Amino acid sequence: MLGPKTNVADFEAVALPHLNDIFRTASGLLCNRTEAEDLSQDVYMHAWKSFHRFEPGTNCRAWLFKILFHRLHHHRRKWFQLKLTKEADLLEDTLQWEPPVKEQLSDEEILGALDKLPEDYRAVVLLADVEEFSYKEVAATLDIPMGTVMSRLSRARRLLREQLRDTAQSYGIGKIVGGDAS
Amino acid sequence: MNVVKFPGNQQCVKVYGYLDSYLSNELLVETTHDVLRHLDSCTECRQALADRQKVRDGLRRVVLAETLPIGLETRISAKLREQTGTNIRRAWFFTPWILAAACLMLTVAGSSMIHRQKAMAASQILALGLGDHIICAMGGHYPPTPPDMATVADEDNMGAKYALLVPAALKQLSQFQLVEGHRCHVGGRTYPHVILRQGDMLISLSLVERKGGEAFPQGLWNGATKIDGQNVFQGHQENYSVAGFATAKHFVFVSSALDEQTNFDLARRMVPATTEILRPIEASLRKPVTMVLAWLASGSFQPEAVSHR
């Protein structure tokens, strides 16, 4: 037969529109386009194998992201092995006033800051702040509790700001302290 | 760490802790009002909020600007088909077509160097057409005898609107015979697809709708050749050649294993007729349906059975 779609074509019609999202997240996670491409291909091969378990009408994008992190875990065992046992040491959670961020943020500066984030934090901030998944969806995708999602997210955002701080201005501390007290 | 001490104001301490949640729209209405009231009067918290927004926006901007590697969709399509054995029926040739599709990396004259990564490279677009040719036509996705025109015009195949491409192709490229006219699905896109042959040489005339923002590179040194006011791009990959151009809503491709110049000449001959046929389709007129019906009724089309030489 010619016209009718094959199963592969059905799968492609449902899954390939999300390739862009999968690839850019893989690229953000691995900071490497070639590895991101391999990982994306692998995600689609595995998604195809389990396509029979996918329920039409459910969230295909979330399903693919879940597979992305499964495959990432498989590919680079070390990726998540760098467990943040000292997560608490990394940043104090007490509220602290931060110096301002640079006036202009270049693409390179932002990518550099993302690159310096611990991987677990990078995953959360990419899923929540870029791909706009809910906390619940992020928790399901990464298989971690909601509370962990939220604390990692706020730390990730703070670490990013720290990397992008305006070093010139941070010397003018006196200007800020007590500034609101007037 | 270079952290600044918190200002004494208790309102600041409270609001400062809410800024991220405020940005994400997670606060109760009442708390939002409190935050807004404080922001009105506090420069420091306003600055802190602006910083958070700036970093989030910047991150989105940078990550969302990441573009797909050239031909990745096609490579995935080829791998999927390789895994499932789809399309490997009746292959006429022992061409390692899967391999060709899997390494689809086109060489295109000129353009790429002057275009930044964010602009869609010509090769990326040409890869769509060549990918369809390799996966569908070279994959043997067609019947042993050519369909009659009514079958081609069937909505399950090319559909009446696009079926006019078949007589146009047979007229312009008169040395070729019809193999198949259908719509196929590769890489998540649908291609109205005419396959012709001369002996064992297959050529594809295929088209695909442009998605938002997809366009060939513009500008003087884009590497294209002007034919009938159209920029026609060409490229090759191993043994395959492809040439393509854009109409208002479609990319049109001619692909084959002919040398690049010969393949390009075939595309050149298809430019005026294809543009003409697509114009009313793209303007969503109903005219082509009646045209094809009239043409069918005239009985000027006699399908020939494919004969191997």
Ligand SMILES: [Zn+2]
């Ligand atoms: Zn304040």
Ligand SMILES: [Zn+2]
């Ligand atoms: Zn086809």
Ligand SMILES: [Zn+2]
């Ligand atoms: Zn087909």
